[in-house]
Amino acid sequence: MITAYYFPPTGGAGVQRIVKLIKYLGRKNWRFTVVTADENSRFQPRDPSLLEELPNTVKIMRLPAQLPGGKSGLFKLPFFKDASYIKRWFGALFAIPDVRRSWIAPAKETILKELKQKRYDCVLVSAPPYSLALLAAQLQPQLNCPLILDLRDPWSLHPYKIHPTRWHKQKNREIELKSIGTVRYGVSAYALLLNFYRQNVPDFKMENWRFIPNGFDEEDFVPSDPPPLEKNCLHIGYSGTIHSAVNNPELLFKIIARINRHPENVTKKIVFHHVGKSLINLEKAAKKYGIQNSIKLWGYQPHKEALRILKAMDVFLLLHDDQFKDSKYIVAGKVYEYLRLQKPILALVPEQGEAAELIRETDSGIVINSSNTEHIYALLRRWVEKIPDFGFIKIDRFSRESQAQQFMEVFEQAIEDFKKAE
Secondary structure (H helix, E strand, C coil), X not given: CEEECCCXXXXXXXXXXXXXXXXXXXXXXXXXXXXXXXXXCCCCCECHHHHHHCCCCCEEEEEEXXXXXXXXXXXXXXHHCCCHHHHHHHHHHHCCCCCCHHHHHHHHHHHXXXXXXXXXXXXXXXXXXXXXXXXXXXXXXXXXXXXXXXXXXXXXXXXXXXXXXXXXXXXXXXXXXXXXXXXXXXXXXXXXXXXXXXXXXXXXXXXXXXXXXXXXXXXXXXXXXXXXXXXXXXXXXXXXXXXXXXXXXXXXXXXXXXXXXXXXXXXXXXXXXXXXXXXXXXXXXXXHCCCHHHEEEEECCCHXXXXXXXXXXXXXXXXXXXXXXXXXXXXXXXXXXHHHHCCCEEEECCCCCHHHHHHHHHCCEEEECXXXXXXXXXXXXXXXXXXXXXXXXXXXXHEHHHHHHXXXXXXHHHHHHHHHHC
């Protein structure tokens, strides 16, 4: 059984990990029941095409979920219409660890009822939302089978998670460490996160946890012609959600304007492409620097169409602003698809972070602190004229099929340990 709040037809990067796990283990005769949320919200992207990848043996149990102020209330006021950051701030102010915490009670009831009616070998709970880690900790002592917690993102260390006050961050950290200490088995998409738990969770058993990063699905890269783009340009692609902080591309826009307006010894211009959802007005930001004709906004696209568009790019951007110290703990799932497409990655990330280590060990691009604007400018001036070659070393290990095999090993070990303990 898998509990995952985000599941198709909901789209987005967070959905991919569980969909691909079910897809590939289904081919090995594993059978899955998925307990998921039926959230009627405009905040989540939709990608019904992902349902086509699931085997017909999957049982899906959808439980209603309602966000605070979803149908009426505070967030319906005109002031909040486009203020996504303010909505998230107020949500973080009043709901710890997140606004979806109310869903875990019906989820827990459903899971326990299902386990009484049918035998399951194990239960996987996938977070975020981080409240599902609380669910995992609550379920742990009540199950007659092993439970595994899958952490797709860091929790209190995530730079995108809003903490309105120091107390909120401290409280999140307290709940996090207690939950992780309660759960017996776990998987993390981040190696640095496991090191953090080893140092901060009493009696943390590293041998019961596994580092399984995100990845790419080879079958998503079907032969297709990329969309035609303007010639004599350096096309820089970025996929995923853009926030008002941490990955705000304005710092790049400023550099692009500088290069495009002063084209001495530069024969091409730079065009920035975004595939996905943006929580800021990118057109307004581009106009601020006079490069409105140098950006192309594709909007949110079904997964395979997004990959087709990215295939046309010359360079990919990875951006985690180093002024946010917790940026070193994140990688972003899009990076693995960048690796598979084998186009150079301009990684504007903390030089000592996990993303930087990935770029270096795969020889897939250049790492520069986002604050080092002169270095970024000089590099892009060179890349406009000639894009260097990179090795893209040992990227096959990030295939979703390989990762499904690793998950299967975790499941089998947990099942074996549980039987021995009975």
